[in-house]
Amino acid sequence: MATRNRTEVTEFVLLGLSSRPEMQPVIFGVVLTMYLTAVLGNTLLVLVACSDPRLQTPMYFLLSQLSLIDISLTTITVPQMLVHTLSVNRTISYNRCMVQLFSFMAVGSMEGHLLAAMAYDRYVAICDPLRYSAIVSRNLCLRITLTSWAVVSLNSLLYSMLVTRLSFCGNQLTHFFCDITPLLKLSCTRPMVNEMLIFTEGVAVVVSPFFFIFGSYVRIGMAIAHTHSVAALSKALSTCGSHILVVLLLYGSVIHMYLKPTSTYDLDQDRQVAIFYTVVTPMLNPLIYSLRNQEVKGALRRLFRKLCISGTFQADSQANIERHIS
Template identity: 80%
Template sequence: MAMINRTEVTEFILSGLSNWPEMQPVIFGIVLAMYLVAVVGNALVVIAAHLDTKLQTPMYFLLSQLSFVDIFLTTITVPQMLVHTLSVDRTISFNRCMVQLFFFMTVGSMEGHLLAAMAYDRYVAIYNPLRYSTIVSRHLCLRITLTSWVVVNLNSLLYSMLVSRLTFCGNQVTHFFCDITPLLQLSCTRPVVNEMLIFTEGVAVVVSPFFFILGSYAHIGVAIARMHSVAALRKALSTCSSHILVVLLLYGSVIRMYLRPSSGYDLDQDHYVAIFYTVVTPMLNPLIYSLRNQEVKGYFRALHRRI
């Protein structure tokens, strides 16, 4: 392909999920249904956490923030993909693509930081339950959340600026949204600086919460091993099981998509991983983490009776 200067690339063409015309209505219906379930489920959690006085605790504050991030994450990519599924025109302007990349990386990184904060919350609740209310406060959770937002925004801004300065040898993006991996694949020269940042600064910002979660659960495991009460042991395992499943869903997708050399990417297969990360996981999180909780279900039962 002939080399095209970056300044001449004014728009990108997204490939979408499938090039088979007969599959487009099926894909549209399935993804739209999952998107609506994800938005409604997470919105209900946010509403419950802010309106019910029983749920105005540090844990539910973090949970509402996670639901807000999930709504944002799926809304950044899915509506555009749905429009392109039933449209012949699948173009996106250069500036809109960079903006989408920035917001996607921001909220994607923020999800990991919130899960790390939740792991700390569970660690204190199990390891030091008598001092939980004094150690983990709503003010502390607010400070953690605001600090995390600042960090992930600066990180995403750095990546977006570096990608926007690349020289592209085409505008055919083999993906259904503007993600860093397919954009790097379009670069005329190997973007060494970008790849080095992914495996250094990117690991520090994105993967460090995962190692923090592992450390928290190592301490939780020690605390659980010391429990002699079967009821206490069962309650601790029940408290952590939902969070562990959400962590595995998130970081399994992140590691599969991003933490590999660019030569090892199969963008066609990564479409399905991206759908899982941007649609399925936000849809499952309220069901796994929130709506199984007795306090949240109690709020919705009361709300249903009032209605």
């Protein structure tokens, strides 16, 4: 492969989702709507999981952590994209780009680890229900969460440090944020070390939670098959259906985006897929869990009822105060 002209890069130009000027207001409106929906939906899930006494269980602790991850994942990328969409200046400094790369990779990898922890929770609840409270505790979930954060942070730091060692031929990224695929594509020489890392250590850290989830559901399926009970199958599908759908949404896009050689990257297609897992999936996750989960729907109704009662009480108190003053 011939070496292209190298330049010292101090900033990158993010080309965004589209180069067509007439599309920018449309993109801005659609993405802003999805972003606000994602943030609002996930914030509501965090509120009900933390405030409702009936949801003080390990499963809903993990669900609240997943919602915080979704808020962080979309906030790392989308606000900057929205500003650039309606701006002539679409540059990002080299240092900010590396920070964004590290943050995005750490938070994105953490989502898979949380889904694996949720799969383990479901496995114990279905296959060993009598010992569930003894095996799965809030303290265990907290330890799993902190350990996962340590692992994904070290993994993302390693990736980011290797990217900083690359020489770039140009500074225009066909993307709306600093992701590893367009940065590797911009490298003057084929980044063999980075690719080897993706297919070895990257698979271990990012994709291994998927195999753990798959194994958990295989065990769940075998346990249900042994019972020969339609009721048990229906209950398991009701319990695990939302989680399975979220897993498929996440790993379908991750495997398509990252587990392939640099030479096969299609940056135009990849940035369209990226909008799916940075905005669409975080927006859908709270809808999936709330629409399919009677406990969450009940908690949301109780939260709204509490807010309405509180608002009515405050309004009556204010009216009484005004009457006394007058």
